[in-house]
Amino acid sequence: MDYGIIGKIDKAKRYAEQRDRIRVESLDVTFIGENNDHCVQFENGTWQCDCEFFNSRGRCSHTMALEIILEGMLPEQVQQ
Numbered sequence: 001m002d003y004g005i006i007g008k009i010d011k012a013k014r015y016a017e018q019r020d021r022i023r024v025e026s027l028d029v030t031f032i033g034e035n036n037d038h039c040v041q042f043e044n045g046t047w048q049c050d051c052e053f054f055n056s057r058g059r060c061s062h063t064m065a066l067e068i069i070l071e072g073m074l075p076e077q078v079q080q
């Protein structure tokens with residue numbers, strides 16, 4: 001194995017453990033649902049989802065799941 005890549009793999013592992021060094025600014029995600037797929041977007045500190053629940057409430061299980069997954073990586077004003 002290339003010795004240069006070994007160092008990069010170690011660095012990647014350290015970054016993955018230091019989630020506070022990562023801030024998500026924008027994101028496009030597709031949730032593969034049991035009934036339908038749903039597109040979720042995060043940009044400029046705002047969530048969007050194409051599911052009906054989000055359209056009526058401004059929050060849904062898809063956005064909440066991503067908030068949990070991305071805990072500590074979203075801008076402060078977005079974190080719940």
